[in-house]
Structure formats: C-alpha cells, structure tokens
Amino acid sequence: MNIFTRDKYSCQYCCKRFRTEELTFDHVVPIAKGGTKTWENIVTACWRCNNKKSGRTPEEAHMHLKKKPQKPRWNPTLTIMIGIRNAPESWRDYL
Numbered sequence: 204m205n206i207f208t209r210d211k212y213s214c215q216y217c218c219k220r221f222r223t224e225e226l227t228f229d230h231v232v233p234i235a236k237g238g239t240k241t242w243e244n245i246v247t248a249c250w251r252c253n254n255k256k257s258g259r260t261p262e263e264a265h266m267h268l269k270k271k272p273q274k275p276r277w278n279p280t281l282t283i284m285i286g287i288r289n290a291p292e293s294w295r296d297y298l
Contacts, residue, residue, distance in 0.1 A: 206228060206242075206245055206246070206247055207223055207226065207247055208275075209242075209272075209275050210246060210247040210272075212226065212247070213247065213269070214226065214247060214248050214249040214252050214269075215229075215246035215247055215248060215268050215269045215270070215272070216229075216248055216249075216252040216255075216256070216261070216266050216267070216268065216269070217249060217251070217252050218269050219249065221249055225249060225250065226247045226248065226249060227247070227248050227249070227250060227253045228245050228246075228247065228248075229245065229246050229247070229248035229252075229253050229256060230244055230245055231244050231245070231246060231260070231261060231268065231272065232244055232260055233258045233259070233260070235258055236258075236260065241274075242272060242273060242274035242275070243271075243272055243273055243274060244272065245272065246268065246272045252266065
C-alpha cells in the first residue's frame with residue numbers, strides 16, 4: 204500500500220484524479236517548517252496545486268485538504284486488490 208493508493212490517485216487539494224506520473228508528494232507541513240516524513244504529513248498533490256502551495260502550510264496558502272492524512276490500516280483484501288490492479292492484463296481473469 205502506498206500514498207497514491209491511500210489518496211485514490213487524486214490531488215488532496217483540488218480533488219481531481221490523475222495518473223501516477225501527474226502527481227507529486229506534498230508535505231502538508233513543509234520539512235523546512237518542522238514537518239515530518241510520515242503518513243500523517245504527506246499527501247498526493249497535482250503539480251499545479253503543489254506549486255501553488257509551495258513551501259507553505261495549507262492555511263498559509265489558503266488551500267484546504269480533501270481529508271486529513273493518516274496511516275492506513277492493513278487490510279488483506281485491499282492488499283490483494285492492489286496486487287490485481289498492478290498485474291498484467293492477461294493475468295486478471297486468473298487472479
């Protein structure tokens with residue numbers, strides 16, 4: 204499981220869905236302001252929103268998070284589904 208999966212491949216600021224290569228990781232509280240590299244401080248953000256927010260907190264940038272980030276709980280069914288999604292198309296009927 205990763206941050207993209209937790210955030211459903213969507214920007215946590217503008218709420219639009221994107222492909223993986225169109226998303227970035229954003230530190231909600233920037234590292235330069237004492238933020239941490241934890242599940243609770245990292246969200247997915249599109250390039251546009253991440254550039255707009257820059258080195259500020261969401262409040263300083265007048266931006267709102269879709270939801271408060273949190274560490275995901277392990278879920279065996281979800282783990283299987285993530286694996287299926289990433290499996291080659293020709294395998295999917297057998298998984």
